[in-house]
Amino acid sequence: MQITVSGKQVELSDALRTRVGTSLDLMASKYFEHAIEAKVTFSRLRSNFTCDINLHAGRGIQLRGEGEASEANNAFDLAAEHVAKRLRRYRRRVNEHHRDLANRERPAAARQFILQSEEEHAEEVQTHPAVIAETITEINVLTVAEAAMRMDLAAQPVLMFRNSASGQFNVIFRRPDGNLGWIDPGK
Numbered sequence: 001m002q003i004t005v006s007g008k009q010v011e012l013s014d015a016l017r018t019r020v021g022t023s024l025d026l027m028a029s030k031y032f033e034h035a036i037e038a039k040v041t042f043s044r045l046r047s048n049f050t051c052d053i054n055l056h057a058g059r060g061i062q063l064r065g066e067g068e069a070s071e072a073n074n075a076f077d078l079a080a081e082h083v084a085k086r087l088r089r090y091r092r093r094v095n096e097h098h099r100d101l102a103n104r105e106r107p108a109a110a111r112q113f114i115l116q117s118e119e120e121h122a123e124e125v126q127t128h129p130a131v132i133a134e135t136i137t138e139i140n141v142l143t144v145a146e147a148a149m150r151m152d153l154a155a156q157p158v159l160m161f162r163n164s165a166s167g168q169f170n171v172i173f174r175r176p177d178g179n180l181g182w183i184d185p186g187k
Helices: 014-031 072-103 144-153
Strands: 002-008 037-045 048-058 061-069 108-115 131-139 158-163 169-174 180-183
Touching (some): 002 014, 037 072, 131 158, 144 169
Parallel strands (some): 002 037
Antiparallel strands (some): 048 061, 108 131
């Protein structure tokens, strides 16, 4: 991680720069394997030092922490604690999201068949329609509203899904009058 330590109208000691660099490296590596950069700026406000930390931890992840104290080291400690608290919260949310995804039921695999219509094989003497295509598809766990939205987005006439409320297999389809039909086997 690239760390830039600067001071606005404040002289910074090498010991402070080293301490800031090692602390931020340790903190960022605890929560992110490859943090990108950090900018730490010290300045004077009245009789106190202020420390502003801007940490670019990853794609789209910007964190900011501020601290104010009578000494520069204490101001950095306060700002670093703000950043660490935000990193912990972010990591906790990511972990909870992954746990929720792990606990969610995985989509079931099913075969989808496309059958030849009766008009296409009227001249042939067959009593059953011929299978034109066979594909593997997923049966997702969805609410009825999500299933209707996915069916409309994919411009499909019918969609089979596992109802997230009941856990049962359900089917929604486009009726000849343009409305949606819903088949729910119930309990």
